[in-house]
Amino acid sequence: MAFAGxxxxxxxxxxxxxxxxxxxxxxxxxxxxxMPIIGDCYIExxxxxxxxxxxxxxxxxxxxxxxxxxxxxxNNVAYGLIMQELERGDSGIRSFASVQGALVMYPIYSMGSxxxxxxxxxxxxxxxxxxxxxxxxxxxxxxxxxxxxTAKETKDGWVLNGVKMWITNGSQAxxxxxxxxTGAVDDPKSIRGFIVPTSTKGYAAKDQKGKLSLRAxxxxxxxxxxxxxxxxxxLPKSGGIKSPLSCLTQARYGISWGAIGAAMACYxxxxxxxxxxxxxxxxxxxxxxxxxxxxxxxxEITKAQLLCLQLGRLKDAGTMTPQQVSLxxxxxxxxxxxxxxxxxxxxxxxxxxxxxxSMRHMANLESVYTYEGTHDMHSLILxxxxxxxxAF
Amino acid sequence: MKIxxxxxxxxxxxxxxxxxxxxxSLDSAGLKYDISDFDxxxxxxxxxxxxxxxxxxxxxxxxxxxxxxxxxxxxLSMGVDRGxxxxxxxxxxxxxxxxxxxxxxxxxxxxxxxxxxRVATDTGNGMVGPMTAHLMDLPCVTAISRLEIAxxxxxxxxxxxxxxxxxxxxxxxxxxxxxxxxxxxxxSLKGIMAAKKKPIESRPAALGPVRLTVDRLELPPERAGGRxxxxxxxxxxxxxxxxxxxxxxx
Numbered sequence: 001m002a003f004a005g006x007x008x009x010x011x012x013x014x015x016x017x018x019x020x021x022x023x024x025x026x027x028x029x030x031x032x033x034x035m036p037i038i039g040d041c042y043i044e045x046x047x048x049x050x051x052x053x054x055x056x057x058x059x060x061x062x063x064x065x066x067x068x069x070x071x072x073x074x075n076n077v078a079y080g081l082i083m084q085e086l087e088r089g090d091s092g093i094r095s096f097a098s099v100q101g102a103l104v105m106y107p108i109y110s111m112g113s114x115x116x117x118x119x120x121x122x123x124x125x126x127x128x129x130x131x132x133x134x135x136x137x138x139x140x141x142x143x144x145x146x147x148x149x150t151a152k153e154t155k156d157g158w159v160l161n162g163v164k165m166w167i168t169n170g171s172q173a174x175x176x177x178x179x180x181x182t183g184a185v186d187d188p189k190s191i192r193g194f195i196v197p198t199s200t201k202g203y204a205a206k207d208q209k210g211k212l213s214l215r216a217x218x219x220x221x222x223x224x225x226x227x228x229x230x231x232x233x234x235l236p237k238s239g240g241i242k243s244p245l246s247c248l249t250q251a252r253y254g255i256s257w258g259a260i261g262a263a264m265a266c267y268x269x270x271x272x273x274x275x276x277x278x279x280x281x282x283x284x285x286x287x288x289x290x291x292x293x294x295x296x297x298x299x300e301i302t303k304a305q306l307l308c309l310q311l312g313r314l315k316d317a318g319t320m321t322p323q324q325v326s327l328x329x330x331x332x333x334x335x336x337x338x339x340x341x342x343x344x345x346x347x348x349x350x351x352x353x354x355x356x357x358s359m360r361h362m363a364n365l366e367s368v369y370t371y372e373g374t375h376d377m378h379s380l381i382l383x384x385x386x387x388x389x390x391a392f
Numbered sequence: 393m394k395i396x397x398x399x400x401x402x403x404x405x406x407x408x409x410x411x412x413x414x415x416x417s418l419d420s421a422g423l424k425y426d427i428s429d430f431d432x433x434x435x436x437x438x439x440x441x442x443x444x445x446x447x448x449x450x451x452x453x454x455x456x457x458x459x460x461x462x463x464x465x466x467x468l469s470m471g472v473d474r475g476x477x478x479x480x481x482x483x484x485x486x487x488x489x490x491x492x493x494x495x496x497x498x499x500x501x502x503x504x505x506x507x508x509x510r511v512a513t514d515t516g517n518g519m520v521g522p523m524t525a526h527l528m529d530l531p532c533v534t535a536i537s538r539l540e541i542a543x544x545x546x547x548x549x550x551x552x553x554x555x556x557x558x559x560x561x562x563x564x565x566x567x568x569x570x571x572x573x574x575x576x577x578x579x580s581l582k583g584i585m586a587a588k589k590k591p592i593e594s595r596p597a598a599l600g601p602v603r604l605t606v607d608r609l610e611l612p613p614e615r616a617g618g619r620x621x622x623x624x625x626x627x628x629x630x631x632x633x634x635x636x637x638x639x640x641x642x
């Protein structure tokens with residue numbers, strides 16, 4: 001049966017016809033192309049590469065960037081709804097699209113030269129190039145400005161050295177946006193972005209093994225050893241830690257929506273199961289404990305939907321702040337974690353099987369809770385916003 | 393080729409239905425609407441014919457309230473060139489009334505093919521296509537599962553019980569399309585954006601007199617619970633007797 005979504009507050013009426021059409025199209029695509037394979041991909045620990053051409057043809061990659069670069073030119077609410085629907089399938093698939101669009105195409109679009117935009121964006125939108133984003137390092141996660149990857153200027157270009165970690169799409173990427181310091185290691189103002197084809201000599205990606213979360217996503221370590229790049233590899237308008245953080249704001253915006261999708265998938269599964277599963281001669285949905293669970297889930301999903309919709313309207317109006325994104329990412333991923341766990345519990349023993357989706361979402365969401373600014377870091381960002389005092 | 397596809401906006405068949413207070417229609421609260429299933433196949437085959445045979449035009453035509461435009465827009469986002477919205481609220485139950493509105497709209501526009509779904513998924517009458525063909529004096533082939541067009545002539549295949557019938561016909565013609573002919577494509581996101589800029593003309597439907605009305609609509613009775621006749625081979629004679637005498641299925 002096709003996924004019907006969750007819309008307790010008639011939020012559909014707040015969406016435009018195109019926004020609904022985009023959402024319904026991606027929803028149908030996920031039902032048809034992702035749901036039949038995602039359980040096996042997760043168990044086997046592989047990203048389903050075969051879906052990339054379909055995602056590209058649909059227009060999902062960098063969907064909120066302009067048509068002149070081969071993108072769909074959607075508004076940010078429609079873009080958010082795409083992320084929601086992809087993550088209804090799996091957080092790893094949404095992560096793939098987030099990285100490609102918000103962390104690779106967006107910096108090229110916002111900080112690249114016209115030649116870089118023309119060279120890369122249409123090919124990234126078409127899925128002919130796969131991108132990854134190298135910011136985090138083994139010892140610099142929540143504190144990326146401390147990074148020790150360097151880019152030394154030479155007479156004909158740049159030489160990069162360093163190690164990046166937890167890089168989504170790392171092993172399959174054909175192009176990587178690498179952030180490195182062009183000055184002293186204690187000078188975060190010297191952080192610049194570079195477009196690095198992964199075939200460049202000295203560039204190596206290694207799968208990170210043993211993941212218990214985001215198993216249908218490709219996560220890698222990247223080693224840069226004397227990687228020589230031409231002068232025009234640098235993103236000319238990048239400068240300082242603000243540049244990569246502006247990309248993260250884009251990605252976190254999408255995550256805020258994506259978490260709703262994962263939560264809806266779990267709620268929907270729990271609801272169906274509670275009506276069908278009979279115990280003590282009645283459906284478990286007739287018991288108070290499961291009704292409380294379902295009522296809590298529906299309440300949290302509804303609040304998160306309204307939060308994201310207004311955030312999207314602000315983003316489209318150009319007035320959204322990174323702190324508002326922090327609030328949404330923090331709230332929505334946390335509520336999705338809670339819902340996934342409660343849904344898994346409602347499913348009883350069946351809930352530990354890959355045939356059901358809640359436990360997969362539950363495990364995935366632990367990564368989503370941790371990446372793109374941990375839940376705790378977003379608390380501190382909000383704390384700083386509220387008090388004017390940084391606690392980190 | 394210039395192809396018209398007549399489509400119908402129907403409630404999504406995966407929704408749960410309730411009957412409205414008037415007892416003759418569906419309660420529209422919470423219903424989602426979409427292109428009728430078979431009409432979706434007709435849209436797809438029209439798009440494919442023009443993709444294979446070079447440039448042409450595909451036009452979707454439908455009757456309904458203003459909300460119908462969203463359904464027409466979906467067809468435009470799949471690649472259809474333009475839409476015609478014939479205003480009618482409510483849409484009459486009488487297919488002949490609808491066929492008259494369509495025939496008067498479509499006449500003289502030079503369509504090579506006019507396609508319909510085999511039946512609408514809500515009323516399930518399957519009459520509007522053949523009736524429109526009659527009014528326009530065009531050849532009509534119904535329930536087509538495969539279609540080829542070459543040199544101004546068409547060949548249609550119809551699935552019959554245990555056999556396939558092949559029918560040839562001249563153009564222009566009216567065809568009704570069965571499922572399985574071509575799976576309707578999903579609109580692309582660029583298609584959705586492009587559809588915003590495609591034209592939809594809107595004018596009152598020239599409906600004919602309405603002679604059929606729905607008197608009553610009711611849900612099937614709740615099914616009674618099952619009954620266990622017995623267990624093991626000993627229960628078989630009693631089961632056979634009940635199936636024969638009570639259920640009357642043997």
